[in-house]
Amino acid sequence: MNTTATEAYVNEAISNLTATLTEKDTELEGSIGAIGGLGDVLWLLLGAYMVFFMQAGFALLEAGGVSAKNTKNILLKNILDACLGGMVWWAVGYPFAYGTGGASPNAFIGGANFFMYKGTTSMNDSDGSAPSGYFYAGWMFQWAFAAAAATIVSGAVAERCNFMAYLIYTTIITAFIYPVVVHWGWSSEGWLSAFKAKAGDDSEEDWSYDPYLGGNGFIDFAGSGIVHMTGGGAALMGAIFLGPRTGRFNADGTVSDLHRGHNAVLQALGVFILWFGWYGFNPVSTLAFSMMDIAARVAVTTTLSACAGGCTTLLIHIACGNVPDVGPALNGILAGLVGITAPCVVVEPWAAAFIGFVAAFVYYGSSKMLLKLKIDDVLEASPVHFFCGAWGCLSVGFFATDIYVNNGVNGAYAADKDNGDSGNYGAFYGGGGEQLGTQIVGVLAIAAWTCGTSALMFFGLSKAGVLRVSPEDEQTGLDDSHHGGSAYDMQTMQANSGTVKVEAV
Secondary structure, three states: OOHHHHHHHHHHHHHHHHHHHHHHHHHHHHHHHHHHHHHHHHHHHHHHHHHHHHHHHHHHHHHHHOOHHHHHHHHHHHHHHHHHHHHHHHHHHHHHHHOOOOOOOOOOOOOOOHHHOOOOOOOEOOOOOOEOHHHHHHHHHHHHHHHHHHHHHHHHOOOOEOHHHHHHHHHHHHHHHHHHHHHHHHOOOOOOEOOOEOOOOOOOOOOEEOOOOOOOOEOOOOOHHHHHHHHHHHHHHHHHHHOOOOOOEOOOOOEOOOOOOOOHHHHHHHHHHHHHHHHHHOHHHHOOHHHHHHHHHHHHHHHHHHHHHHHHHHHHHHHOOOOOOHHHHHHHHHHHHHHHOOOOOOOOHHHHHHHHHHHHHHHHHHHHHHHHOOOOOOOOHHHHHHHHHHHHHHHHHHHOOHHHHOOOOOOOOOOEOOOEOOOOOOHHHOOOOHHHHHHHHHHHHHHHHHHHHHHHHHHHHHHOOOOEOOHHHHHHOHHHHHOOOOOOOHHHHHHHHOOOOOOOO
């Protein structure tokens, strides 16, 4: 073989080897991409399961927080928030929330993919014929959020709300009131949304956003406003229009001590389950397995705010001349969790602890205010969720850091990835007041929409005579009068328990 032939042979071999390596490299990149995509699906499904498990927490908390004679009633409502809520979310709730690109796309409400009859163009399989696994996982995650928002209301209206009225209000909230707020704040079309897509930009990889409000738009990472203010606002209106439970307030305006929850053990276990579920609520809202470093930080800020809220609320309770009790500590934990849900991804750990600290005062103060106004919120759902949710949204405008909001691997909300820093972040970090102003607009809009629509709904139910049970049924208890008997076998329990007695009060 001469030299020229040898060189040709070697060059051909090198060329073939290069082509083979290039092909394998392309295949490897595709495999890695596929694995990453499957990781995102698994991440969302894990979050959905954890947030759904919060329904068990709500059920235990609310069952323990009402009289024994109303246990079955509150449990059935929690069950149907998941079951009925799932059917409504499938039919119209999700389409109104995330059904973008419909016949008349707009910034107020979605309008596509009713009954999940097709996927969305950005989440379809490669042939565009069917929704992808990510679409289904996202639907599951958002259904769990919707169920949580609806469940908040049942605690505020417990022990005197007609079951038919419950069916109506939970359907309307899941089908319309809540999805509209989700569309505003989290869809690619919403007028509050930080993720409002640029006109004509269909890219999924090189994202760029153009919020209607400018800057970074309304920052509510996991739903202090979108989820908790919506549920809490509806709860507040329900408590107002229902009126207080019979005997809740004495003739001189003082609060009766006769209406206390019957089982502190259930309440404590329920709050611990909710706390656990919040690690699906907040960290998994990163929506991608590849953002695990951000998720870890979010888990820390979530924890610190919950801890600060629980400790501070108990201290406030004791400072006001009361004995140490379980209830204030439990609600303080929830207040801290609700307060950190919006800012958890954009604040430092010290700020998270301070947000939980302030949330304790917000909860305790708003709770006392409602009692002064003779508004009977049985589980204190509106102080925890509505008022602390508002604080959580506003705290973004004070404590959001530049690096966690804008560019870099840590940034979550840079409106324009190419143009860099928007200049909008927390006022306490030198970001000026624009982000705080945007947060105020968002809080006021959510409060006005939720309270306004809920007030109309409960007013209509009241005028129709279906909102509240009769005084006789309320006195008897809803379990006996509406659900076929008590959740507990009182006589057997009292006979077998000796000194332990369950009071059906």
